[in-house]
Amino acid sequence: MIKVAKFGGSSLADAEHFRKVKAIITADPDRHYVVDSAPGKRYKEDTKVTDLLILAYSNRHDAKEFDKVFKKIENRFNEIIVDLELDFSLDEEFKKIREDFPKDPGIDYAVSRGEYLNGLLLAYYLGFDFIDPTEVIRIDAHGNYDSYRTDPLLRNALSSHEYVVIPGFYGYKNDHSHTIQAFSRGGSDVTGSIVAKCGHANLYENWTDVNGFLVTDPRIVDDPESIRIITYKELRELSYMGASVLHENSIFPVRSQGIPINIKNTNDPSDPGTLIVETTAHKPEHVITGIAGKKGFATITIEKDMMNAEIGFGRKVLQVFEEEGLSFEHMPSGIDTMTIVVDQNEFIKHEQSILAGLHRAVDPDHIELESDIGLIAVVGRGMKDGHGNAARIFKALADANINVKMIDQGSSELNIIIGVRNHYFNRAIKAIYDEFILREDE
């Protein structure tokens, strides 16, 4: 049996967590491949090493400021080394990075150093081999993993190491330039998934600081229930809509091999956490599996009498967005209205040319813009068997005096998306949680 264990930044933030990680690894000899993140926050107001690296890089030409920030980074690692009483030093590595930064090696090189340094330290502490992901992970310019180039290299490398640490979050660009390319933020989860795929793992364990995937964000609802089993599809909907515990792209590599993901808590290893699977006969504990959401959307509602009879109307509207290079999130429509939901910050950059384009393309009666919209996704494989779920959501929101701006049900009946004003966002999530989780538990 082979397990991949990815430890997030919160699980490697200080020496105390390193000890917990070692106890977890030594408790199960099946844990062959370990993927590390950079040290994360030790307390709420703390700064992640990745964010310190970004700051150091932006100050790379200001020797004094750079030195001030870089010392903080060195201290984070040195404190762990001293606390663990290790006969180990990263000084040579620090020296090289200090020399590299002023030469403009690129932001991807800069952010990758947190995972790299932590990987060296963790490999030493566990007595594991170390593989630098520049040797085995290839990433395209958009931050997507290139399976064609990565898989043979990684498979080959893993087959010659029994126990190994591989830093997450970065690799080389897939263009033979030998430059470092990182995934988007949170991308160590993606590395873990690729290692699980190429290492022919039976299980991908993703270790974090909560008891698995929770029904909703614990920063919005106090102590939400954990989800015991969730399907890849449900998880993808929730991750895409902002449930940040797992990077949205980390599902694809393991999914292609049917490898389950187990989200576990480093601070409570005996808790079963959440199992993420392709399909399951387990009946969900509740009608809904999870609630997630994101703020910062704008809606463009186009009104025109007899719109439904005008062939090609939708295509012409979408073409305007396409020509501006803007993707849309949702498109609920009525008989004489069509609403396009877009990322507000992106939309603002193109606002006037899109409005002009829409007038030219479809000659609408009226266009209405709304901004500061939050989208909330209510997701659950159990929803398609029941009825009245949308009504329950509406009633819960109405009882909490929240005005619903938009509703869109995916054709898979796996999700219902609700749009509310940003300032109602947290209250709306709480109201839906109370209705579907707390009331069902009563």
Ligand SMILES: Nc1ncnc2c1ncn2[C@@H]1O[C@H](COP(=O)(O)OP(=O)(O)O)[C@@H](O)[C@H]1O
């Ligand atoms: N639905 C959710 N379930 C669990 N955690 C969530 C959820 N939504 C948001 N989170 C947040 O995600 C955090 C874990 O993700 P992250 O900070 O990336 O951890 P790590 O440092 O282990 O990679 C949790 O501490 C929690 O605050």
Ligand SMILES: N[C@@H](CC(=O)OP(=O)(O)O)C(=O)O
């Ligand atoms: N350290 C990187 C990559 C990562 O995946 O981190 P974490 O596992 O702590 O979310 C980041 O902060 O984005």
